[in-house]
Amino acid sequence: MISSSQVSQWSLGWPELTTQKDDLTLALLTILAITLTISWFRSFCATSLLPPGPRGLPIVGYLPFLRPNLHHEFNKLAQRYGPVFKLKLGGKTLIVVSSSDLAKVVLREQDDIFANRDPPLAGAIISYGCQDILFSNNNSYWRNLRKVLVSEVLSNKNVEGSRIFRVREARKTVNYVYGMIGSEVNIRQIAFFTSLRVVTNMLWGTSLVEDEKSNNINRDFEEVITNIVELVGRANLSDFFPILSRLDLQGIERDTKQELKTMDGIFEDIIEGRIMLYKTKSKEAVVVEQEGKKDFLQILLEYKNQNTTATSFNITQIKALFMNIVSGGTDTTSTMVEWTMAELLQNPTVMKKVQDELEEVVGLNNIVEESHLSKLHHLDAVIKETLRLHPPLPLLITRCPSQSCNVGGYTIPKGSDVYLNVWSIHRDPKYWDNPSEFNYNRFLNLDSTTKYDYNGNNFNFLPFGSGRRRCPGIPLGDKMLVYFLASLLHSFNWALPSGKEHELSSKFGIVLKKREPLIAIPSQRLSSQNLYM
Structure with missing residues (x-):
C-alpha cells in the first residue's frame, strides 16, 4: 500500500x-x-534603408513627373536627395548614383554584383535577344565574346594594324572637304561616313560605302544607325509595364524590328557572300585577296567551324557583335567629333592653340600621320574636356545587381536598374573648379597622381565607364577620334556660317547628341593643293 x-x-x-x-x-x-x-525588424530595416527618393503616384510611380533630359533631372534630384536615390517608375525600381565615391563602390568594389544588364525592349531586339557584348549578362558566353573581341579586333597590335584604313579613309574625307571649300559642311555626317568606312573595312575587308557622293546609300545607312540608337534610348511604356508590351502602344517594338530587318539584310549578304567565297576558293586565297590579312568576319567564321562550346559562334551571334561594332564605332565617334568641333568654334583662341601646335608638330607643308598624335597635347586636353562636358553615354548603360547589396549605407535591391550619372559627376564642383566652364587647361601638365585616361581608374572622369563592363572599343575609338580631328583641324580653317547662331544644347538619349547639327565652312590651310589629294 x-x-x-x-x-x-x-x-x-x-x-x-x-x-x-x-x-x-x-x-x-x-x-x-x-x-x-x-526577422521582422531586419525586413523592416532593409525596406527602411532603401535610398531616399521622391514619392510618386500609385501604379505609375514617378513616371509622369520625369522630363526628357534625364541627366539634368537626375542631377536636380541628387541635389535634393543625395548622391544615391531611388525612383519607382511603374514596375521598375531605379537607383541613381551621382558621386565619384559611390561610383567606385559600384564599378570596382562590387563590380561582380553590378555586372549584369536589364536592357530595354528595343535593346533586347536589336541585340538579337541579348546575344551581343553590350546587353548580354555577365556569364561565360559574354566573357568569351569579350575575350575574342579584345584579342582579335581591339588589341593594340590589331588597332595598329588597321592604321592603313584610318589613314586611307581620313585622306578621302580631307579630299572631299577640299572640294567643299567655301561651302557648308555637316561635321557629324562626314565623321560618320569616315568612321563607317574604317569599321566596315576592319570587319569584313571592304568598305560598305565608298565615298560621300553615294548620297542615297550613305544617308540611308546613317539614318538606320541613328534610328537604332534613338529607339534604344527612348522611354518605352512596355519596359515599365510589361503587361502592356504586347500592345506596343508607342510602336517602339515595331520600329526597332524594322530597323533590325534593314541591318540584318546587310549582315546576311556580307556573311553569305563570304561563305560562298569559301566554297569556291581556299581560305588562304581569300586572305591573299584581302591584302594578306584576316578580317574579323573570317576569324569569327573560323571560330564557328571549330564547333566547341568554349569558342564557337553561330551566325546570329556574329551579327549581334557586328551590330555592336558598327553602331558603337560610328555613332559615338561622329558624335564626339561634332561636340569637339562645336566647342572649338565656340572658343576660337583654343582652336588657334590647337592649330599652332599642329603646325609646330606636323608643319603646313605636311599631312598628319598617326606618329604625330602622341605629341598633340593640346588636342588631347581639348578632347578630354569635351568628353567631360559632353560624355557620350551620360548615364552609361544600366547595371542590374545580381543580389541585394549595400551602397553608401543603403540597400540596393536585387534586380533594380542602377544608373551612374556620369554627366553629374563630371560637373560636380566637389571634383572640378568652375565645372560648367570649358577649360581644357585642367587636362594639361598633370602629374601621375592626377592623370586622367579612359580606363576608368579615376572615378571623377568616367566617359567610357569602368570595371569589366567598360567599353572595350576605347583603343580603336581613341585613335579614330584623335586622328580624324587632327586631320580636319590641320588641313582647314573653320568658320561658322554668317548669320547663324552657334548653340551647344544637347538632346538626351543613350548617346548624348548635339540638338542641332553643326554646320561649318572650311578654307584652305596647308601650303599646297597637292597635300589635299
Missing part, C-alpha cells in the same frame, strides 16, 4: 513538475517571439 507520506510527497511534486513545464513553454515562446521580432 502507499503510505500517506508518499501521497503527500507525490502531491507536493506535481505542482513542481507543472511549474517546470510552464517555464519551458514560456522560454520557448519567448525565443520564438524574439526570433520573429528580429
